[in-house]
Amino acid sequence: MGVGASIQSFKGRRQRSLALEVRDELERMILNGAIPGGERLNENTLAEQMGVSRGPVREAARSLEREGLVEAVANQGVFVRKLSVEEALELYDLRALIAGYLCAQLSNIVDSAIIRELRAFINDMDAAIAARDEQRYFETNLAFHDRIAAASGTTRAKTLYAALSKEVRLLRLRVLTGEASLRLSNAEHQQIVEAIESGDPDRAHEEGARHHSNGKKRLLETLSRDEEAPGESVVAEGIDKPASNCRMQRSN
């Protein structure tokens, strides 16, 4: 499936503008790693690939810029953001704060249906561990935290959490890996759900934040392990394209 087809096929009666479609597609490509960090987004090439003109591409780029996924330089273009380790650690801190807030808010309005849903995710993640399916764990983990955010009754905190989670993925490191880490992580999920169920906002905040702080620790461990063996760094989920189908780097 080509990039152009996916967007051009919607060109009939649509209520989502091309700029939005391009934005989503670009975001997907960036988070997938199809466009590596530091790479330039060539407006002409992308417009041609997606079968649209440069206008929507430029609008999409402005949108992504504010979201922190790309950086624009005047008269030079927009580049996929490259996270430094320090920036990534800061993002983990911020996400821990927001996650704590989300859990606390949810604990105030929690009902049994939500708890059941969250427990189902936890069971699914346990199953993924047993099946040694890390990709499935990864996706269910995302769904679990998204569900908490969606049910929290917040508006800005929810979108903020989503934005920070996307930004973190710029690091392109699979932090959650290995059966031991996965089991620990899911045990924390259990603690989070119990804290939310208890209806105690402080306890829910504590557990939600702690889980993400532990994530930061896991990141640090992964990084120090990579220091020792830089050759076999653990990369994130599958990359769609080799990205060299369009040469976007200006200099070598």
Add this chain to the structure above:
Amino acid sequence: MGVGASIQSFKGRRQRSLALEVRDELERMILNGAIPGGERLNENTLAEQMGVSRGPVREAARSLEREGLVEAVANQGVFVRKLSVEEALELYDLRALIAGYLCAQLSNIVDSAIIRELRAFINDMDAAIAARDEQRYFETNLAFHDRIAAASGTTRAKTLYAALSKEVRLLRLRVLTGEASLRLSNAEHQQIVEAIESGDPDRAHEEGARHHSNGKKRLLETLSRDEEAPGESVVAEGIDKPASNCRMQRSN
């Protein structure tokens, strides 16, 4: 090489695109209240007013959309966001979290120069209170918190704090008003600086967050006071234009 780099970076920043120019201008107009909440941003009118074409205006709008200052509806236009009370309270919560983080980070790398600067702001605010100049207090207050953010050594938390602070202003309510409130607020500033100076991150976090939580309380008090006397609601700082010089509302 050092000279060359500095020239190149200077050249890059020297030229700001029209889209950026328009973005800043629009943001100013929105935060000033020159374009009221709920109003539509008419691309043609704005482009004509600013002497540019619609392209840069649209790019600026996409930028503001991601910042939360406007909301876009497909085929209908972009509208200045109107904050509900619930959303505003959530923004105060989030800002308290981030502010606490900023203060904690700053406490880790604090030096005497920063402390002197912050104390100077506090003295200036005291002077503003004595002179009954609430506008000056308002501006210095912004500068005080911006200085903490800038000195904190963070990147994302800093921009996040700035974004949330702008978003809060969409409420168009002057919360800090009356000598008593101003004195209390500045006393909290003093506590914040002392906590930062102590080098204790937890204490700094606590004071920074508490100050903004109190801000939320002050907002609630202002709102309940407005409930009683809706006619004399306290509006924010001066509005530049009557905003009816460009009719942007579609229906009457």
Add this chain to the structure above:
DNA sequence: CAACAGAATAATGTTGACAATCTACAATTT
């Protein structure tokens, strides 16, 4: 008079062309 249909109007969505700027490479000079 209310309700509805259709045209007129105005706004947004999109495009291709043009201008300004940057990058890369070759020619020239020292």
Add this chain to the structure above:
DNA sequence: AAATTGTAGATTGTCAACATTATTCTGTTG
């Protein structure tokens, strides 16, 4: 050979025209 300048190509910035969609107006009909 190194540095510099000039030129050609590529890329971003901007614009004005066109297409599509939403709104408003108006006349008709029940």
